[in-house]
Each structure stands twice: as structure tokens, then as C-alpha cells.
Amino acid sequence: MPKLTIDGHEVEVAAGTNLIEAARAAGVAIPYFCYHPYLTVVGQCRICMVEIAGQPRLALGCATPAADGMVVKVESSERAREAREAVMEFLLANHPLDCPVCDQAGECLLQDHSMREQAATFATHMLETRRTFPGYERRLIGPHVVQNQNRCIHCSRCIRFTREISGTAALTYKSRGNSTFIDTFDGSAFDDPMSACAADVCPVGALTVREVRFRKRAWKLRSTPSVCPGCSIGCNVFIDHHERVVYRFTPRENPAINATWLCDHGRFLAESLNEQAYLDPQHRSGGLAVRVGWGEALAGIAAEIRSAGALRVVASANLSNEELFLARELFGRHFKGEIAVPVAPGEPRKMRNGRGEWLHATDPHPNSTGARRLGLAVVDGEGLSRFLYGGAGLTLILDAGAHPFLASPEALQLLRVGTTIVWARREHPAAHAATWLLPTPSLAGNEGTFTSSTGAVQRFAEAFAAPGSVHRTATGAMSPTCPTIASPWGPPGEARPLWVVLTALARALGVAALDLASPADVFAAMVRKDKAFAGLTWETLGGRQPHESFRERQHVG
């Protein structure tokens, strides 16, 4: 364990740690553009120059491993500061400085560094015409990525990403010297299953994501730690939102699962979180759906459950561990109902973790592992069909999106036979067969834990309560052509997370043990009851734990 001094701070780091990471541990920020902890070190940008006592030349913070007794000067070295200022001058000499119209502004490493370190009196003698790449200023290089080569600082992070992480080697340098530019290898579309990550790792606005650019300024977005609902791998994400509208997912660092990456499939689920077709509980009698309050709905549902002859519950692998636990305890244990968790077949997905290994999944649900661990019966489409044929009585569908079979005419006929209670967020045919229809919010309005396919129990936090319906066009909630762009969201609705409804039902049904106040309490009860969760504590599961915003923004923003 080498022990070194950085700007007067003594710090001990693991052997092999480079000076950038060692300085971070010591609370000193060494600026960088081309360095990325999950990509190879190339030392191209030259902004991380530091002075090491006893060495005549300046050293690179990214490529120099910490050594015992090393005395490193970052801010306190005039020589290193001068060199860094010169590198900034070189980089800015040919940079368009179009921050006011650049969508990266606010999360741009070049801008951040310029604001933080460059003297206000900084002046350059640059009189020459700035380098431009005519025809490369606004180029859609793939389905999701827009390139502006004029802004590129040639850090090669995107190239290294496609070579080392996604493995497609789609991007490359073309030409040489000052006219070097980034392009796809053979000029074809940048069609990479993780293409938007290339825009993530871009420290400047040279690569931006088509679906997100110009929708919201980066500094207006609030980030809530969450877990991607796209498949069972369980990549860690931030939900970036503003005024109850979700704008994007950005990867959140987790070396064991997704390092700092996110696949395009998961990333672009973000927009679907804004769909909120149902805003109030509804009661249907005689074919007529009537909006009702939660008080009336809970009392009515409690009465249905008490009087039900047979109780069948279709749970979902999209529900959190807490919700599945509550459903099992309340409906399975106290009311002797049958519970099935349908799992649909899905596309193969893969993700590379921090050790460079691929994680694979074909399960499209975020929490089927959790359902199995809670001992719930996991069924496929055929099993679900048999389950619904099992007899009339009361059927509870805790998530209408649990399985595509629920939207089939066959399933709807079966649901119309008895009394059906449906929880739904997005427009769903089963809603028309429901006696009671209860609105649930998206992942952004819920709180809980998912168990990933690797067995990691991961928390997701609530981004905002009371989601409203979002004015949408056919292409999505935040389309630039949206006519109501000034106010994309409507009045807050009455959607409540399932765990809230289940605990309230428990109270209404007199099951005091399950009348819990928060997902944390539910989790604690689950830890006591279930061996699979024994030993875990809510606070240590990630999610809202304090994180270094500097590090995260540097790598994924």
C-alpha cells in the first residue's frame, strides 16, 4: 500500500492506483478529459500534468502509478499549473466555444475545467481562423448519436469505448494531425447496442444523444438513483427528471454490474416512464367506469377480498421485492389466495461489468430473481393461462404489464367472468375488464428494491411523488415538436405505488403486522421473515447512499 503526499495531503492507496484516483482519495481534483477508469489509459489530452518532487519533467496523473513516498504537487506547482493552462489554450484555440447553444453545457468537462481553473484574465494570441469540419457539425452517425466534430477535443474515449467495451470497434479516427476526426470505421451507421454510451463518455458536446438533446438543460435536471427496469441484469441508473417529467437515464457506477455503461434498450425506456394513462382509481359497475377516491376504493376492495370465495393473484416480476413480499403475506398467507408470477420471454441482453466480463440475460423483468427467492410460483405464458382458467372468484392483477398474455382476448374473456381488480399505469385492455382499476406510478414514483439476475439486491429511490399525465405526441413526451412544450405535464394524478395500497389494504383488512409505513419497514419485515434476504440492511443497499457527484459526473455525464 503506497503512501504518498498530494498537495500536502497524505494518503494511502492500493498498489497500482494512478495519481488521479489517489488525488481523488486525498480530496484533490486533478483535471482530465481522456482518462476514464474503465477504459485503457492513453495520456492524450495532457491536462492531468502534475509535478513530482525529484523528477525534472512533469508527469501524467493518469499514467503514473502512485509510489511510496512520492510527493505530488497539483495546485501548488506553478510549473504544472502553467502547463495545464497551456493545454487548455491549445484545446480552446480550435474549440467553437458555442456553449450557449451546446447541449452538453452544464455537464461538459471542458467547460467545467475552464470555469474552475482558468484565470478570469486568461487571454490568447490566437488570431488564426478556427479549425472547422464543414459537413460534420450536425451529423447523425447512428440511430441515437449526433456528431458535431467541431467540438471534438480528440480524447478518443468514444473510440476506446467501442473497442474495449461494446466490442464493435465501430468508431475510429480518420485523417491525421489537426484534421483528425471521428467517424464510423467504414462510414456506415453507428449501430451499436450501447451506442449512446459513446455520447456519455464524450467529455464535450461532440457526441450527443438524439433523443435527449435540446429537451432540457443539464443543470435543471435532478438525478435520482435507480435501477434500470429493462431486464434482469439490473444496471444502476440515475433517473434524470425535472418537474415530474423523466428526461433520461444515465448510468450510475457499479463495478459489479454495469461499470458506467447502459445499453440503448434500457436507456431509452426512460421516456416511457412518463406514460400515465390512469390518474384516478375507477370503479366499473354495469359497464360504466366511475372515478372514485382512494378511500372508497380501498373500502370496496377490502369488502371484495373479505367476501371472495377463491382468491387468485397475478403478481409480476416487475414489482419490487417489498411489493411481492406484501402480496405474498397478505393475499397468500392471510387470505389463502393463489399467487403466480408470470415471466415473459425476452430479447437477449448483455452488459459488460467493471472486470470486463459480459453479463447476459433473456429475462425482460427486473425482479424475477426476487420473486423466486420469495418462494412465489413463477410461471410462463401457458402457466398463466392455466392459472387464469383455474376458476372464477376474485382475480387481482397487480401489474397489467406483467405478461403480454394478459392483453390477449382469451385472457380478457376469462377476466370478465369473475370480479377483477387491476393495477395499471399504461393503457391496457385488461383495464376495461376490471371492476376496480387502480393507477400505479412508474418506477420514478416508486421506492423499493429489485433482485438482479446475479443476486444483488439493489434499491431504487423515488424521483417524485404524484406523477401527472404528460402531454405527448406520437413520438414521445418531450418531442421538440410537442405543441405544449412550455408545460409538458398535466395536473398531478392520484397514482399510488403498490406497496402503499397493499399496506393500506392490510390496515383495512385488519392485518396489523403488514400495516407498515415505508418500504424500509417492509424490507425490515422481509429480512426477519425470509432467509434469502437475511443479513441485509436497507441503508447499505445503494440507492440513496451519499455519492461523490464529482466522480459520477466525470464519467457518465
Add this chain to the structure above:
Amino acid sequence: MEPVLLRARGVADSRSLAAYLAAGGYEGWKKALGMGPDAVTKEVLDSELRGRGGAGFPTGRKWSFVPKDHPGPRYLVCNADESEPGTFKDREIIEYDPHQVVEGVAIAAFAIKANTAYIYIRGEFVRWARILEDAIAEARQRGFLGKNVMGSGFDLDIWVHRGAGAYICGEETALLESIEGKRGFPRLKPPFPAVVGVFGQPTVINNVETLACVPHIIVRGAAWFAAIGRPKNTGPKLFCVSGHVNRPGVYELPLGVTFREIIEEHAGGIRGGRKLKAFFPGGSSAPVLTADEVDTGADFDACAAAGTMLGSGGVIVFDDTVDMVEVADNVAHFYAHESCGQCTPCREGSDWCMDILDRLVAGHGQAADPDTLLRICRFSSAGMTICPLGDAFALPISSIVNKYRAEFEHRIASATPLPQKKQPVLPWAGPRPGFGI
């Protein structure tokens, strides 16, 4: 002195194996196989042979850096990517005596126990690549190369690898990338090529002229070689004299002769009886020397003491008709074109220097320009870049600015203001570039 490296120049049919054997060829290779690798390395170390490619690093020490216990293959690479402006010595050796290079490569490969050697030759040298390939084929036919060379149990294959026209691929790590089939980007060091080189294996890279010296050292002994030249700067050296001299060409002289002797005696003095103004002692990436410094010794240490470097030995001579601002502009053009574009100071700095010097030459200089040039050069050299190309453009340009500042001031004094750029009239009515979304 008697010619050593260029002894075949003027001999009839000197490229053939027969002529080479008649001159005592491949005796060093036979002797080396009998000596064993360590003894060969020791002999080269004792000869104090220093690399002729430009850096002047002791060759024997470079060989000894290869890890002794490395389990995988090792490689020897002969750098024949002779691209430095004003340098044409390796071509001369290959033209007249290709077997000398092949023998040198063989001995060096044996010394580091490499069974595969590459000769990386610049793409424009089509003729000389063919000459080398013919020589290798001849040597292989005679059993000097291939499996179990001359019954010694040592296998050796030599491949000629042609470059694709980039100056930067003469830099050793960019050269390795190029052999691997990648873009010629210099690698970050450490690790050094002797530890992690081509295909991730230990690799030694030596210049053509360095390797051509090796057979002679083995045959005649280290003491003979060390007696030529000056202490620590031993052996014969090829000097490529070009520019305003009466007899430009390649001259083989012992290290340590003065540049005055090279220019005045061997190259026949300045053309048309004019006066010497300045010269590059070792290719255009070495800082320039003035006429007053012409008595500097042409060896590694004397050049270093004079604030320049011997480099490749490419002596480019300027007479008093030359405008040094235009020299700087010419140099800047070359390096801006050849910068690989990988790291910031060189990519941006070389181009910026070129733009400033173009403007100066066009008669629109500004008072701050010399200082701006010096600032750019200062922050593009001395460890600010991955490879020495930053130094290669920064040192000559800054030396010209420092030594001939008066010429810059003179141009600036008579400069006209920069013409105003035409501003496009908005809204833009021209064709819209790109797809635009």
C-alpha cells in the same frame, strides 16, 4: 578514413551475395553464432556503439533491457523508415550493400534470442524494399537464414514490412503499432518496447545504420570500433549533406569531425562562393546552428553541449540568401502535416505554428508573434507530448526564433494589417452542409 559502411560503393554488382562474400561478408554472422548471445551483446557494449537513428542510445544497453527469463517470443525490428528531412543514409546502405543490413539484423536477433525480425521500411522505398527482399531470399537460399542456421540450432526469419507513408511511423512505438496493422499512434511509455513491444512481446528496435555497424564490430572487435571517433562517440557515421553546398551527398566520417570539415572539405563548401548562414546538424528536428557554431564537433555529446542534437546526421546547409522565417515556415508545414493528431500540444501546436508562420511569410506579422511561437514551442516540448514529435517541431522553430529574431522583427516592422475576413451575410443562403437534423 577507410570506408566501412560504404565500402561497397563503387564496387561492381555490389548488391549480390557473391560480391558481399568476396568482401568478407557473413563472417561476423558465423563468428557470432560461435560466440553465443551474451558474448555478442558484451562485444557491442564494449564497442560503445550508439544508436544512429537519432537518440544516440547505447545499442548494447538497449539489447540488455530485454528480460532474460521471458517465456514467449521476442522480436528484433530494423527501422528503415528513413523519413527525417535531409536524411538519406539508410537508403545508401541498402542500395549498395543490403547484405550488410541482413547480417546486422541476424546478429542482433541472435543477441536478443529473437527468431523473427522485421525490417520496417518506408512505403516510398519500393526499390529498396525489393533489394532487401532479394538479399534476404539469397541469404536464406545459402542457409544464412531460416531453420537451424548453419547447424547452430538457431532459427531466424526476416520479413520486410513496408510502411504506408507516415513520418510518425519512424517513431519506434508508432512503428510497432504499424507492424501490428494498426494506426501509427505512438504508445505511452513505460512500458518500453524492450519489455512490451510488437504483439506485446519484448522487442528491440535499431536503425539500419546501427545494425550495419554490428557485423564489423563482431569481425574486427570492439577495440577497433572504439578507436574510431571520440570517447563515448565511437565508430564511423554517415553524414547526409544537402542544401547549398557544392557536393551534396552521403559521407562516411568518424564521429567527432567538425561540421566545418564536413561542409567545407567533404561537401566542397558553399555553392557559388557564398557564405554559410546556418545549418541543421541532424535533420530538421534538431535545433539550428549558426555559421559561428560551425566548429562544433559532429558527435552526440558535442552537439548536446551546443544545445542541439546529432540526430540522424542529416546536415542541411543554408547560405546567406536564405530567409530563416521561411525556413521555420517550411519546417512547421512538414511537422503540422506529419503530426499524428493524438495528443493535444502537438496536434494543436504544430498547426498553430504553421498558421502564424504562414501569416508572417505572407506579410501580416504581428508584434506578439515571436513570443507566441516561443510559448507554443515551450509547451509542446520537454515531456508535454507522448512521443518526441512535439520536440521535433518545437526545438527547431524556437531555435530559429531565438537565433534569428531580428529577421522576424524586420518582417513584422514592414507587415501590413491582416485583411478583414469576409463575413457571410445572414441568413445563410448557401448549400447546407451535412444531413442537418
